[in-house]
Amino acid sequence: EAPSQASRHYGMPVVLERDPDVLDTWFSSALWPFTTLGWPEKTLDLARFYPGSVLVTGFDIIFFWVARMIMMGLRFMDEVPFQEVYIHGLVRDAEGQKMSKSKGNVLDPIDLIDGISLEDLVAKRTRGLMQPQMAAKIEKSTRKEFAEGIPAFGTDALRFTFTALATQGRDIKFDLKRVEGNRNFCNKLWNAARFAMMQVPEISLLHGERELMAPERWIIGRLQHCEATVNTAIDQYRFADAAHALYQFFWNDYCDWYIELCKPVLREDSPFTAAQQCGTRNTLLRVLEAGLRLLHPVMPFISEELWQRIAPMLDKGGSSIAVAPYPIADLQRVDPEADADTEWLINAIRAVRSVRGEMDIPPSKLLPVLLQGGDARDRTRAEHYQPWLFALARLSSLEWLSDSEEAPPAALQLLGDLKVLVPLAGVIDVGAERARLHKEQQRLESDRGKTLGKLSQESFRSRAPAEVVAKEEERLREIEAALQQLEEQAARLELL
Numbered sequence: 001e002a003p004s005q006a007s008r009h010y011g012m013p014v015v016l017e018r019d020p021d022v023l024d025t026w027f028s029s030a031l032w033p034f035t036t037l038g039w040p041e042k043t044l045d046l047a048r049f050y051p052g053s054v055l056v057t058g059f060d061i062i063f064f065w066v067a068r069m070i071m072m073g074l075r076f077m078d079e080v081p082f083q084e085v086y087i088h089g090l091v092r093d094a095e096g097q098k099m100s101k102s103k104g105n106v107l108d109p110i111d112l113i114d115g116i117s118l119e120d121l122v123a124k125r126t127r128g129l130m131q132p133q134m135a136a137k138i139e140k141s142t143r144k145e146f147a148e149g150i151p152a153f154g155t156d157a158l159r160f161t162f163t164a165l166a167t168q169g170r171d172i173k174f175d176l177k178r179v180e181g182n183r184n185f186c187n188k189l190w191n192a193a194r195f196a197m198m199q200v201p202e203i204s205l206l207h208g209e210r211e212l213m214a215p216e217r218w219i220i221g222r223l224q225h226c227e228a229t230v231n232t233a234i235d236q237y238r239f240a241d242a243a244h245a246l247y248q249f250f251w252n253d254y255c256d257w258y259i260e261l262c263k264p265v266l267r268e269d270s271p272f273t274a275a276q277q278c279g280t281r282n283t284l285l286r287v288l289e290a291g292l293r294l295l296h297p298v299m300p301f302i303s304e305e306l307w308q309r310i311a312p313m314l315d316k317g318g319s320s321i322a323v324a325p326y327p328i329a330d331l332q333r334v335d336p337e338a339d340a341d342t343e344w345l346i347n348a349i350r351a352v353r354s355v356r357g358e359m360d361i362p363p364s365k366l367l368p369v370l371l372q373g374g375d376a377r378d379r380t381r382a383e384h385y386q387p388w389l390f391a392l393a394r395l396s397s398l399e400w401l402s403d404s405e406e407a408p409p410a411a412l413q414l415l416g417d418l419k420v421l422v423p424l425a426g427v428i429d430v431g432a433e434r435a436r437l438h439k440e441q442q443r444l445e446s447d448r449g450k451t452l453g454k455l456s457q458e459s460f461r462s463r464a465p466a467e468v469v470a471k472e473e474e475r476l477r478e479i480e481a482a483l484q485q486l487e488e489q490a491a492r493l494e495l496l
Helices: 005-009 025-030 044-049 059-077 109-114 118-125 132-145 155-165 176-198 214-235 239-266 274-295 300-314 336-359 376-384 386-392 430-455 458-463 466-494
Strands: 054-058 084-088 090-092 171-173 367-373 395-401 410-415 418-423
Touching: 025 059, 054 059, 059 084, 109 155, 118 132, 155 176, 155 239, 155 300, 176 239, 176 274, 176 300, 214 239, 214 274, 214 336, 239 274, 239 336, 239 386, 274 300, 336 367, 336 376, 336 386, 336 410, 336 418, 336 466, 367 376, 376 386, 376 395, 386 395, 430 458, 430 466
Parallel strands: 054 084, 090 171, 367 395
Antiparallel strands: 367 418, 410 418
């Protein structure tokens, strides 16, 4: 063959020859499903593992790889190499740019798991560039975006983030804030497990007669719904839906509410019976143990660590959570009456807490609450769930007003037809609260003026990216909603 341009340049004529024992990249990878199992020999691995069931791949190599594997499988094995193909999006940076060394926007998963200092990250991103002249620009952008380097997020937080991002779209915009949020989720789960185990200082407390009250039956039902959703989502490759269901169950149902509902039952001066406390302790641990098994595929390390501590307390256990049975929903365990009662209780607590937040009343302040309207079921619930209401809503009293009685000036929340009234006289400093509301109103008015000014500029709307304009419009809506809320609070104060 003719000498190459390089050989002519250096005065060293070389004849190039094709290597007789090399396949091109895509041709060789097309043979991967069966050559890795011993083909052309008829091995046991080939008989057992070919064809496979699912191929996981990105959409950008469907033609280069997926189609060729299918053609080679049909040609040499008389059977396609897999039955289903799960196609995921490409991971891009937070700005939607494809990650590449030349742009210096690549994130090494190990650096997200273990953390990396700014100087080490800069050195890593500017080493071995195909375009060395880009080094200064890459260093500048890296120092701006990661001024403190990258903290350690851990494997589970990163794995859960990618699961939650695995939607049906073609691209995945990767943002460190999502990983940070899921690291917080890991911390919340760890703290919840610590709380649950602390409630059982002696294993004997889990044995004996058990009575499951409405909150226990409610959380068991929520677990069944979560199990059903997660199993269906995994079967259909909707991994983001599975992650969302797991997050909502653990963060909202179990950690935010069931643990709170357990506290009045398990405290030392509890008015509840031993059977009720035993039922609560068992539910607290058993729901967590099943939830950890459900969570394991997407958070393998923290679920394994916690399960190995909790399962033996329930006379369960084994070599690994990975070989424990995966939870299957039993929707017959869902109790609609317990669900309705517990949702009423949660909403009643939220109503009082909402007044605290709106009127800036400290959590330590005990509040009188009046109830008016509603029906017989509301009265029964208010009476039955008083221990939870007094403890979690921090009440000093709970009284009913007849429909004909005129309520004193009070903050109002509605639970259907039931009015939840919090009298404000003597509870807040009216003058100080008016001053605070006025100051906050002035700040929001200033922010609204700036945002309106920006949105009214044609140059901003025509030049700014659509997502930036949408963000400003959303900010304006939030400011106006906050101003409306301030006006309502100010109107309540005028009645005092």
